[in-house]
Amino acid sequence: MLREFKNHIKTNLSFLVGSKLLIACSGGLDSIVLSKFCELLKLDFAMAHCNFKLRGDESDNDEGFVKLFAQQINTNVFVTHFDTETYAKDNTLSIQMAARELRYVWFKKLALDHNFDYVLTAHHADDNLETFLINLSRGTGIEGLIGIPEINEIFVRPLLPFSREEILSFAQENKLKWREDSSNSSTKYLRNKLRHHVTNELKSAVPNFLNNFKTTVSYLKQSNEFIKHQMVKLKKELFDTSEGGNVIKIPISRLREYGNPRTCLYFLLRDYGFTAWDDIEQFIKSQSGKQIFSNSYRLVKDRDYLLLSPIVEEISDRCYQISEEESMLMIPSGTLKFKEVLEMSDIDFKTIFVDKAKLKYPLTVRKWKEGDYFYPIGMKGKKKLSKYFKDEKLSLLAKERVWLLCSDNEILWIINYRADDRFKITPQTKELLKITIT
Structure with a gap:
């Protein structure tokens, strides 16, 4: 697997060579293997560990393990502690979402303060499959079905092409030690339920399932890129900015020429925060003066046009x-x-x-x-x-x-x-x- 990882870096992520890297390391199997790979490839990296204070002594022991591992591979490690439960309560978030927000904000701050070029996380192909199924269960669009992005701003996921089985095999062959998170065995969270009761069954029923899934995701990504390219052309054809004042006019008659106004409107308006697609589909048939709002934009039906504009501070009484x-x-x-x-x-x-x-x-x-x-x-x-x-x-x-x-x-x-x-x-x-x- 090391050879395949090295080829993957050389072919697809060559910008990591010579860059200053920060590895998010929990102490679990995946992040330990990723850190070991970077050591063997002699990449310039440090590690970052979050103690979320959610599992008592177990969390503290994870922290101690990561510090010791960093010494063994002769690299620096940054450690922080979070009061995750309080943060989740104060911000009305689930524990998982709170932990995610806390760590990604901290990673970005570390990268900024210490001039790291990229932050590496240890997501792999099985994580990608679970994310696909979670998004599928929520009725997501095509972008949710393409799974975890390999590159997203400064975040890079070099293990994404590899399965958990491959990662485990490498760790065992090289006698690596890692920490097991006891919460991973709980089916309290949807991701764990899928891991224990769905994805394992799928892989067992269809031996080549994970590779077939990766091929499907590749096709979906190609389709998504094609759609993005077509949407750029469609916006040039349909978006009229002659109104001024940051207003975009969309002619309804032209929109109907494309045969599926709902789909067109989804791709045209999703970047403006709109989500009520059933309402928007009916909206183009409504009377003039009707409005639909996202958090930052509004859409107005004005005779034969849809008018898209930012929501601005009300100044009518000034x-x-x-x-x-x-x-x-x-x-x-x-x-x-x-x-x-x-x-x-x-x-x-x-x-x-x-x-x-x-x-x-x-x-x-x-x-x-x-x-x-x-x-x-x-x-x-x-x-x-x-x-x-x-x-x-x-x-x-x-x-x-x-x-x-x-x-x-x-x-x-x-x-x-x-x-x-x-x-x-x-x-x-x-x-x-x-x-x-x-």
Whole structure:
């Protein structure tokens, strides 16, 4: 097995050679064999051991064993103690999840503090099979079925191609000693139940089961890479960012052309934290204005489009004021600048000119509300903002981002859109005020 491990490192993980490595070592069979392999290959490594204080003297004896082993192979070992039960209770986690969080955070800190390039863990093929079955039982997607990643950020799992049987055989042949975790014999946890009652039976019933499983996972990984590549192309075709403000427009008609909107939406939206796929499938048939939220994003149905945008702090009740003496005002959508000029220049949607004598200070900037109206410049009569937005075909999210510049509660400018006719420059105007948004 040592030769196969060496070839695996050379062929697939050559970046580990010459790198500074940290091995997560519990003292169990797998991590002891991994540490021994790294010693025999003369890799540059130290070890890290977590004492979770969950098994009394047994936990302390594991710690002592790892320290002694580190001396025997002439490498450094970092040791830490965790009050795992308290952490689990305080954070409403299972003991297993609490221990996982604690150790991975500590490993990352060690890597940062001591300049380790990679952290090696001793997960192997049997662990991968158990993870596959756990994820399968939870109804996971394809990414859950490809199992444990061999490389994930700084974490590398060099033993992943090898079975527990191979690892045990090497340890016995080389007379290695290791610690047995008594909790591994308990069927309290799902992983242990699968190990004792499912995976062993599968391997017994089908002698080549583990190799067949590894082949299947390889196919799943290839399929997943193909899907990722296709999703990049699909996002380029479907994601329209012309709306601005970090809003992505997805045309529903184009989405339906792909024949399976639910699957497309799953791959398009999963990276934004959405999980309610049944609701989202019905969502595209719902009436305009419906919304679905993830922890950090929201999806809005707006006529023929789905609008995806980050959830931002609610600012609808904010109001800003600027006095006559001030020349600049910062608002969420940009910076307003006020400057007296002698004559008008080019006008665009970011610039207006008004008769300063018609203004009543302080000017205010606020969000629009239902019932607001203005007198569109160049037109006779007033118009409700809701009707103006509809005529301009503004989406629901675009309307939410509209700010109004007001004088004595009269709308002076729908910022970035249109000025009000009541404040326009006339032949009688003596003071011209240029207002811009940048």
